[in-house]
Amino acid sequence: MTIETRAHDAQALWQKDKDHFIHPFTDFSTFHEEGCxxxxxxxxxxxxxxxxxxxxxxxxxxxxxxxGHGRREIGEAMADQATRMAYFSTFNNLSNAPAAELSARLAELAPAHLNHVFYSCGGSTANDATIRLVHYYFNRLGKPAKKRIISRNNAYHGTTYLAATLTGIASNNWDFDTLDHLVTHLSEANCYRRPEGMTEADYCDHLVREFEDTVAEIGADNIAAFIAEPIMGAGGVLVAPTDYHKRMQAVCRANDILYIADEVVTGFGRLGHFFASEAVYETQPDIINCAKGLSSGYAPLGATLISDTLYDVLSTPQGPGGVLSTGFTYSGHPVSCAAALKNIEIIERExxxxxxxxxxxxxxxxxxxxxxxxxxxxxxxxxxxxxxxxxxxxxxxxxxxxxxxxxxxxxxxxxxxxxxxxxxxxxxxxxxxxxxxxxxxxxxxxxxxxxxxxxxxxxxxxxxx
Structure with a gap:
């Protein structure tokens, strides 16, 4: 290809993209002129x-x-699966081999009590599905008032309707509607901008006390879960004070509040471990959500890892013919799961x-x-x-x-x-x-x-x- 041809093709692609592709988080103050x-x-x-x-x-x-990019063996694993069986339903009594294998591998890699996997298509849908399952869990326990979710300012948990509500970055939701009656946001753990003169230990006390006061104000009987990224990602890569996560989990345990770790970013090696919650922060979440590094981006895939305790309730039928009536067409998509399996193999082998x-x-x-x-x-x-x-x-x-x-x-x-x-x-x-x-x-x-x-x-x- 000549330089002139490549330049022509690049300009044509740029124009098609600008004319037709609505990008996530587009800055329209510059996009109409500059494109991408x-x-x-x-x-x-x-x-x-x-x-x-x-x-x-x-x-x-x-x-x-x-x-890293261009991993041929991941592409080959996906191609092999796609030509053998690209897709079939996983609803009801149907499944596929890559989804079954990946579920077992995730149970091996996760903290010991997280042995069950619910698949979605990415981080937003993993967080969205998680809240639906949490509400269902408490409904099945006869605690229907436990609906409120506690999140944090500047947290990022996605942009589907409920996940956007969990997200605490104010600019993300300018002129978008959210389900504010379901979510309360605490202060973010921002050590750089903590109150002047306050030590890190004092700051941790301050943040935990805010959580305790919020629980007392709302009432533990009305709170279902607390959700937190081990390190905040899009909200500014905020590293919490020492022992913050352990102490926030302790508040949850004392008040029958589930602890959800959003490891969409921190999972699969970014902090040096497959999962950071237990290995780095010494917490045992009731649920871990993951995506992104799960397949290294080679195919869309999200997963919600659920504790044995929650599964025992979720897996109990409501009655004759009762089903867990939630999920996605692409839950456990075989090509995505094949990519994730090869990705995990590479992470371990190398x-x-x-x-x-x-x-x-x-x-x-x-x-x-x-x-x-x-x-x-x-x-x-x-x-x-x-x-x-x-x-x-x-x-x-x-x-x-x-x-x-x-x-x-x-x-x-x-x-x-x-x-x-x-x-x-x-x-x-x-x-x-x-x-x-x-x-x-x-x-x-x-x-x-x-x-x-x-x-x-x-x-x-x-x-x-």
Whole structure:
């Protein structure tokens, strides 16, 4: 293909995309004029756009391509399954081999009491289905008043109707309706912006006390569950104070409230373990939700892992002919499950969790070195889940005005230098494939260093500094 032909095709694709594809989270203030960058090829830690430009993938697609791009053996596993049997119903008394095998593997990998799997198509639907099952569980126990779900400000749990209500990022729901009577949001655990003079231990006490006071106000008999990401993802990669999750679980246990861990992002190696809840945070959730890294993004798939205690109730028929009347056409889709099985095999065979535990602290250390930049207020996260918070004033932690688009500026400068990172308002998120090496980390930090220097210059030129 000639350069001229490739440029023509890239322009045609760009136009078709702009004219017809409604993207998730589209910024329509720029989209009508600028459209989108089209990513057309990928391999390992790299992606390539329609114009032939090559970039280091710093966001793993979207928190999800954990084993890296272009894994031929995952594609072959999917093709083999698709040509043997691409799809058949899993309703009622029907199933398929990949779904059965994957269910058993997930039960092996999860904390010991989570032995049952309900499949969906992604993170939003996993969280949505979970709340429906939780409500059903308490209805079956004769506790129909236990409906309220406790979430947190700046939590991200998805964009289906109920999952969007669980989500505590205010801008996500501007002019969208939500089911606010079902969900109450607590404060997020934001150590960087905790009250001045408050130690981390005091801050943890403060957050737990807020939960206890909320339970007392609403009434434990009206609360079904508390849902939390082990580390908040899209809400700013917020790492809670030490023992926060253990203590929040203790409040749940004392009040007959289910503890739901949303591990859509943290699952399958991002923090160095298949699941972070027990291995990292010493909690035993009643439910763990996962997606993204479950298949490394090679096929849409979500899963809700359910405890034996809940399953004993969910699996009891309401009466003769009673069925668990919820699910999706694509629950346990055989091609998606085949992709997930091969993905898990690769993670184990190649020691990818071990790589994260070895390289992750180095990534944390090297990113922390960027704190010398005048605009970098905080560098936070854990292992392969990191964030830079950009501020106008380090002393006061004041933010730039929204119109400065500081996160977009940093991301643009990084992309100009061959690295894709994610801008979220004033934040920049780094959540790479889990196969990065120390050498990759060094290259990435060099790029970010130059990008931040360039961003400071443009902010000064535009009068923001």
């Amino acid at each position: 960058d089209l990513i057309t090829d990928s391999d390992g830690i790299y992606v390539q756009d329609a114009k032939g430009n090559r970039f280091i993938d710093g966001i793993a697609g979207l928190w999800c391509v954990n084993v 020691g990818i969790c071990e790589n994260v535990r070895e390289v992750g602290p180095y990534l944390e250390e090297r990113l922390a070195s960027l704190s010398h930049h005048a605009t970098v207020g905080d560098v936070r996260g854990s292992h392969f889940m990191m964030c830079l918070e950009n501020v106008a004033d380090k002393q006061t932690k004041a933010l730039f005005p929204v119109e400065a688009r500081v996160g977009d500026r940093v991301a643009f400068e990084a992309q100009q230098r061959g690295l894709i990172i994610r801008p979220v308002g004033h934040l920049n998120i780094v959540s790479p494939p889990l196969i990065w090496t120390r050498e990759t980390v060094d290259r990435v930090v060099d790029i970010l260093d130059a990008a931040l220097t360039a961003t400071t210059a443009t902010l000064k030129a535009d009068g923001y500094l």
